[in-house]
Amino acid sequence: MSTAEALKAKFPEDELVFSEFRDNHRVAVPAAKLMPILSMLKSECGFDMLAELTAVDYLEYEGATDRFGVVYVLLNNTSGERLILKTFVNDPNPSLPSVYSLWKSADWLEREVYDMFGITFAGHPDLRRILMPDEFTAFPLRKDYPLKGRGERHNFPIVTRADS
Amino acid sequence: MPFEVSDLAEMDAPEKEYLWTLNFGPQHPATHTTLRLILTLDGETVINALPHIGYLHSGFEKLGEHLDFNQYVTIVDRMNYISPLANEISWHHAVEKLLGIEITPRCKYLRTILAELMRLHDHLLNVGTTGLDLGAFTAFLYAFYQREKIYDIVESASGQRFHTSYTRVGGVMFDVNNAWVDKIRDFLKGFMPVHAEVHRLLTRNRIFIDRLKGVGYLSGEDCINMGVTGPLARASGVLRDLRKDEPYLAYPDLDFKIVAAKDGDCYARYLVRMQEMLESVKIIEQCLDNIPEGPVNIDAQTHIVPPAKPSVYRSIEGLIQHFEVMMPNRGYETPREEIYAATESPNGELGYYIVGDGSPRSYRARTRPPSYIHFAVFPQIIKGHQLSDVVAVLGSLNIIAAELDR
Numbered sequence: 256m257s258t259a260e261a262l263k264a265k266f267p268e269d270e271l272v273f274s275e276f277r278d279n280h281r282v283a284v285p286a287a288k289l290m291p292i293l294s295m296l297k298s299e300c301g302f303d304m305l306a307e308l309t310a311v312d313y314l315e316y317e318g319a320t321d322r323f324g325v326v327y328v329l330l331n332n333t334s335g336e337r338l339i340l341k342t343f344v345n346d347p348n349p350s351l352p353s354v355y356s357l358w359k360s361a362d363w364l365e366r367e368v369y370d371m372f373g374i375t376f377a378g379h380p381d382l383r384r385i386l387m388p389d390e391f392t393a394f395p396l397r398k399d400y401p402l403k404g405r406g407e408r409h410n411f412p413i414v415t416r417a418d419s
Numbered sequence: 420m421p422f423e424v425s426d427l428a429e430m431d432a433p434e435k436e437y438l439w440t441l442n443f444g445p446q447h448p449a450t451h452t453t454l455r456l457i458l459t460l461d462g463e464t465v466i467n468a469l470p471h472i473g474y475l476h477s478g479f480e481k482l483g484e485h486l487d488f489n490q491y492v493t494i495v496d497r498m499n500y501i502s503p504l505a506n507e508i509s510w511h512h513a514v515e516k517l518l519g520i521e522i523t524p525r526c527k528y529l530r531t532i533l534a535e536l537m538r539l540h541d542h543l544l545n546v547g548t549t550g551l552d553l554g555a556f557t558a559f560l561y562a563f564y565q566r567e568k569i570y571d572i573v574e575s576a577s578g579q580r581f582h583t584s585y586t587r588v589g590g591v592m593f594d595v596n597n598a599w600v601d602k603i604r605d606f607l608k609g610f611m612p613v614h615a616e617v618h619r620l621l622t623r624n625r626i627f628i629d630r631l632k633g634v635g636y637l638s639g640e641d642c643i644n645m646g647v648t649g650p651l652a653r654a655s656g657v658l659r660d661l662r663k664d665e666p667y668l669a670y671p672d673l674d675f676k677i678v679a680a681k682d683g684d685c686y687a688r689y690l691v692r693m694q695e696m697l698e699s700v701k702i703i704e705q706c707l708d709n710i711p712e713g714p715v716n717i718d719a720q721t722h723i724v725p726p727a728k729p730s731v732y733r734s735i736e737g738l739i740q741h742f743e744v745m746m747p748n749r750g751y752e753t754p755r756e757e758i759y760a761a762t763e764s765p766n767g768e769l770g771y772y773i774v775g776d777g778s779p780r781s782y783r784a785r786t787r788p789p790s791y792i793h794f795a796v797f798p799q800i801i802k803g804h805q806l807s808d809v810v811a812v813l814g815s816l817n818i819i820a821a822e823l824d825r
Contacts, residue, residue: 276756277516278665303643307759307787311774316782317755326772328759328787332643332657335664339759360646363795371480386473386824395481402485 258300258338265295281339289342290352293327297357302329302338305358308365310372314398323349323374344374353379371396438466443809445474451548452820454794456809463806468798475824483784487750488514491784493584498786499822500581501544502537504573505764507586512667513760513771514588514781518753520723524669524711526590531669532603532706533576533585534762535699539610540569541765541817542650542692542699549689549814550621553630558620561613568606575599589724590716600707607700614696622693631686635800635812638683645799646792649767651816654691655683661763672709675702685815722751750779766790766817790816790823 259273262282272283284292296302307328313319321343329338344351353376354361365376366385373394376382384391393400444455453474459467479498483491488511495510496503508530515522522530547562570580576595577585585592621627642652652659660677662670678694680687719726725744730737743749753775761770767789776782793816801812 277519277758279757279759281757304646306646306648306761306768307770307772307785309772309785309787311757311783311785316774316776326757326759328770328772332659335659337759358646359641359644360792360795363791364646367791384473386476388473395478400481402481 258296258336261300262292262296266292279339280337281341283341283343286342286344286351290354293340293354294357296329296338296340301331301333302336303332304330305354305360305364306330306337308354308361308368310368310374310396312372312396312398322346323372325351325368325374327354349374350377351375352377353382355379370394373397437461441806445471451813451818454818454820454823456797458806458809460806465801465804465806465809468801468809470794470797472794472820473824475820477825479825480784480786483781485780487747487780488588491781492586493582495786496582496584497821498788498825499541499764499766499769499790499819501817501819502541502765503582504533504585505537505541505762506769507584508534508668509760509762509764509769510771511586511588512762513758513773516760517756517758517773517775518588518723520589520717520721522589523714523717525594525713525715526717527669528706528710529591529595529715530586531673532703532710533573534668535702535706536569536572536603538699538765539696540566542696543569545692545814545817546617546621546689549631549685549811550627552810552814553627555621555624555627558617561617561620565606565610565613568609572599572602572606575602587716587724589721594715600710603703603707607703610700614693618693622690628686630808630811631684631689631815632682633684633686634804634808635685635815636683637796637800641796641799642683645796647767647796648792649763649765649789650678650688650691650695651767651793653677653679654687656681661761661768665761667762669706673702673705675705685811688815753777753779761787764789766819766822767793786822786825788822788825790819794818794823 262271266288270285270288274281305327309326311324311326313322313324322345323343325342325344327340329340351374353365363385365379366382368374369376369382370384370386371394387395439460441458441460443458445453455471457469457471458465479494482494486494492507492510495506498506543562543566547559550558573583574580576599577583577592637655639656642655642657648659656679658677658679663677675698678691678698680691716724719740722740722743726737726740731741755775755777757774759770759772761768768787769789770787772785773781774783797812797816801809
């Protein structure tokens with residue numbers, strides 16, 4: 256039984272949006288059903304690796320209805336099958352359940368998404384900024400964050416040789 | 420065997436003041452670049468490691484949203500600067516998949532040769548510096564002399580030794596000639612004896628084995644659960660190689676083997692890398708023998724690649740076509756679609772998630788960097804080892820900080 260059929264058998268069909276592009280098999284799921292769907296994919300369909308977890312900010316994307324898309328690239332190491340699962344979250348307080356309990360690779364990947372987009376993952380063991388310094392307040396990969404301009408760097412204190 | 424810290428009765432004491440905290444990095448010769456570890460030590464045994472990264476973060480992905488598909492290649496080859504061409508090939512592999520372009524057979528072979536040269540490049544550095552960090556200086560010099568020759572080969576193809584920016588959407592910057600092919604043959608002839616020499620210097624060296632064997636063990640299940648790919652996963656017995664499993668470029672035509680080991684320790688990773696170099700040599704030799712004639716870029720009528728220089732300089736149509744491709748306000752239509760495409764870089768699965776919005780630049784250009792995934796494993800595999808094993812494990816993971824932080 257294919258993954259799509261297995262998913263359709265277990266969850267209401269109108270909530271899942273299947274699509275294909277080149278060799279990518281994709282499915283969009285509602286954020287509320289994310290955890291049951293992912294745990295079912297891991298335990299029943301054999302997707303034992305979370306190869307990639309990232310987010311996209313659709314603020315300036317033409318025709319987009321939701322603010323953030325969170326993308327999970329799952330991989331079945333036995334059959335080599337890939338599935339790209341996507342879910343949407345919105346302002347304010349974009350939040351999703353953490354998948355750290357299913358795949359440990361989610362640890363740093365979720366921290367990066369939090370750092371860059373400000374999407375929080377409930378149940379993550381250690382959700383801190385990872386690439387940006389802890390004092391940083393903005394989320395740089397959001398589309399409303401400018402590419403260049405004065406700001407962040409100027410908010411940090413200047414340490415001279417005399418006071419170090 | 421690693422010392423079992425948890426067996427000590429003192430560990431149960433409420434205050435653990437006898438534990439030492441050691442700051443390792445961000446500037447340390449064994450980190451190779453800038454990354455920082457906060458180690459908690461019991462004597463010389465590491466009982467906890469806390470990585471701090473981000474020292475080299477320079478917003479590559481943000482830049483990727485503002486540069487077009489050809490411009491961004493100058494940024495991606497600064498990610499894993501140990502094998503810059505592997506990044507470029509992977510980036511344009513993803514872009515071409517998004518645009519639905521099938522590159523010419525000559526370009527496929529050319530890119531395959533370069534990708535495998537980069538694998539040699541990366542593994543030579545890794546084997547050399549693993550030896551260097553553990554005190555074996557000679558192997559490092561041998562390895563780096565060979566890397567120098569690869570730089571020369573890359574320079575004669577692209578005009579640049581390091582950050583080549585050689586690939587383009589639908590092809591490469593310049594075609595190569597037969598002198599270049601002969602140069603690679605010469606290099607391979609000289610490479611084999613040096614590879615054998617490094618084997619003799621390291622593989623059965625008592626000190627080298629004692630420092631690596633049983634250190635940094637990672638089981639196959641953990642590899643899969645933690646997303647580890649590439650030589651690290653194959654050293655733990657996970658038989659997965661995108662060159663075989665999701666063939667791209669010229670790999671379906673070529674005869675080569677996946678190298679794997681079962682032990683999952685630093686020594687197994689060293690052995691896998693050494694053997695992979697031999698497989699890469701085999702691949703390059705087959706490619707050189709079979710490199711097809713014909714154009715290296717796709718047809719200029721597609722308006723994706725610039726036309727050949729003679730037609731730009733001598734005909735008005737050529738000039739207009741060149742203008743259409745180069746000017747930022749022109750460009751070609753791209754699909755409003757999203758794609759994930761990955762290649763087997765020397766370090767593991769290097770993937771790109773590109774969101775296209777119809778313009779010639781990506782709406783989102785996400786990199787899946789293998790170093791980032793692999794470094795997350797470090798705290799787990801260093802626990803219970805000695806302080807001196809930190810450099811051995813860091814070396815075997817082959818963390819490239821520019822790719823780690825982007």
